[in-house]
Amino acid sequence: MKGELENAVVFGLGQKADPALIDQVNNWRAVSEFMVNSKLAGVFFRKLQSARLLQVVPDTELERLRQFYYFTALKNKVLLSELGRIREVFAGRNVPLVLLKGASLLLTGAYQMGERYQADLDFLVQGMEREELRSLLKSVGYVPVEHSDRRWWSEEHFIKSGSKGADEIFSVFLEFHWTFRPLNRGRGDELAQAILGQTVSANYRGQSYQVPSQSLQFYQAAIHGSAYHPFDSAYFWVSLADLSALAGKAVDHQLLTNLAEKQGMLEHLGVMCWILSAKLGFAPGLWESAANKNPGLKPVLEKTGQAAWRGLLSPTPISFANLIYLFSRTSLASRARALLELAGLARGERVEVQGKSLKAPRTGFFSQLAARLRKLDREFIRLVWQMARFYRNIRFRIPDDN
Numbered sequence: 001m002k003g004e005l006e007n008a009v010v011f012g013l014g015q016k017a018d019p020a021l022i023d024q025v026n027n028w029r030a031v032s033e034f035m036v037n038s039k040l041a042g043v044f045f046r047k048l049q050s051a052r053l054l055q056v057v058p059d060t061e062l063e064r065l066r067q068f069y070y071f072t073a074l075k076n077k078v079l080l081s082e083l084g085r086i087r088e089v090f091a092g093r094n095v096p097l098v099l100l101k102g103a104s105l106l107l108t109g110a111y112q113m114g115e116r117y118q119a120d121l122d123f124l125v126q127g128m129e130r131e132e133l134r135s136l137l138k139s140v141g142y143v144p145v146e147h148s149d150r151r152w153w154s155e156e157h158f159i160k161s162g163s164k165g166a167d168e169i170f171s172v173f174l175e176f177h178w179t180f181r182p183l184n185r186g187r188g189d190e191l192a193q194a195i196l197g198q199t200v201s202a203n204y205r206g207q208s209y210q211v212p213s214q215s216l217q218f219y220q221a222a223i224h225g226s227a228y229h230p231f232d233s234a235y236f237w238v239s240l241a242d243l244s245a246l247a248g249k250a251v252d253h254q255l256l257t258n259l260a261e262k263q264g265m266l267e268h269l270g271v272m273c274w275i276l277s278a279k280l281g282f283a284p285g286l287w288e289s290a291a292n293k294n295p296g297l298k299p300v301l302e303k304t305g306q307a308a309w310r311g312l313l314s315p316t317p318i319s320f321a322n323l324i325y326l327f328s329r330t331s332l333a334s335r336a337r338a339l340l341e342l343a344g345l346a347r348g349e350r351v352e353v354q355g356k357s358l359k360a361p362r363t364g365f366f367s368q369l370a371a372r373l374r375k376l377d378r379e380f381i382r383l384v385w386q387m388a389r390f391y392r393n394i395r396f397r398i399p400d401d402n
Contacts, residue, residue: 003024004024005034006310008022008034012241013244014279028061034315039117045065068117072114073112077113079103080107080204086121089136098195098211101242102122103118104202104211104217105245107209108214110246117238120174121174122177123176124176144158153182155177156175157176158173159171159174181228183263183397184264184265185263185397190263195220214251215252215255218243219255219269222269223268223269225237225272229319229321230324231320231383247280247283264396266290267294267300269290270297271304274291274301304387307385308383313379323338324396327391
């Protein structure tokens with residue numbers, strides 16, 4: 001099954017959509033489940049459609065892919081319809097406001113509407129206090145989302161009054177960043193300042209919005225799926241799709257590697273670029289630029305890229321968010337808290353709106369690991385082993401959250 005999933009992903013995200021890859025797919029149920037769970041079903045459906053290969057997919061699985069594509073298209077139109085409203089709210093306040101992630105990629109033409117799933121609209125904002133933002137958005141019908149593990153660097157979340165869960169088609173969630181999570185050598189503001197210094201205009205329905213330059217869209221995608229959400233399958237594959245969508249465009253290699261080196265993210269950038277080059281056929285020059293900054297770690301980056309690629313090719317989602325605390329430099333309190341969550345003994349983050357929970361607790365990682373061991377999922381076991389080696393080798397540091 002791993003081989004069939006790999007062929008499908010390479011077809012969907014690779015530089016060349018080779019029909020021979022689809023000829024080797026037989027387990028379409030597993031492929032469609034993986035594509036939907038990893039949020040790649042929209043771009044995969046569109047690639048099949050463009051290559052005129054929809055007829056090779058069994059009807060039930062084709063309908064599942066088709067529904068995801070059109071659900072995503074409508075969901076994106078609902079979200080983007082709020083842009084004008086947000087623009088009006090901030091009009092005249094002389095506050096820098098930059099549209100990030102999926103919405104910025106849609107506005108700049110990297111994706112068609114049905115290809116890129118997004119649960120919310122992300123913004124980078126400066127020059128406004130949190131309470132001022134909360135008051136402003138409450139006045140136009142948005143309700144704050146409360147997170148139990150909120151930190152000083154955390155973003156602020158809002159949901160439009162009347163919305164239900166994140167996956168409900170007419171729900172609207174907003175996410176505002178002032179900075180990003182401090183990790184390794186990065187304080188969190190380096191990326192924010194780089195984005196603010198290199199914005200471009202993108203139009204939607206006759207209105208202009210500020211978005212990051214293509215190079216910084218690329219950088220944020222690479223780091224989002226490998227460092228901020230460390231090789232978490234819920235983010236990893238979407239990040240890789242974003243890199244694939246941007247890899248053929250003009251990207252400043254020097255800017256990317258310099259920023260990554262400054263933040264201590266060069267190894268994470270290198271792993272994602274290795275996958276992009278070795279597995280998807282894109283941007284070999286960028287992989288070499290990242291790897292040559294520290295040639296001694298090149299074998300570790302290659303092995304980690306290979307392990308992540310193969311280990312995450314599974315319909316079952318997995319997260320390493322707490323596991324990396326065991327192999328990184330961090331405080332004893334942070335490591336103890338991570339151990340409790342890994343064992344399923346801590347409730348984990350609570351996400352609530354007016355006392356109503358929006359997020360189900362995750363299963364403890366150790367129980368997931370035991371299930372994979374019973375199934376003899378060798379690729380997953382190899383991935384866990386390689387994650388430990390990777391974080392030990394690069395001497396990654398996670399600052400205390402308190």
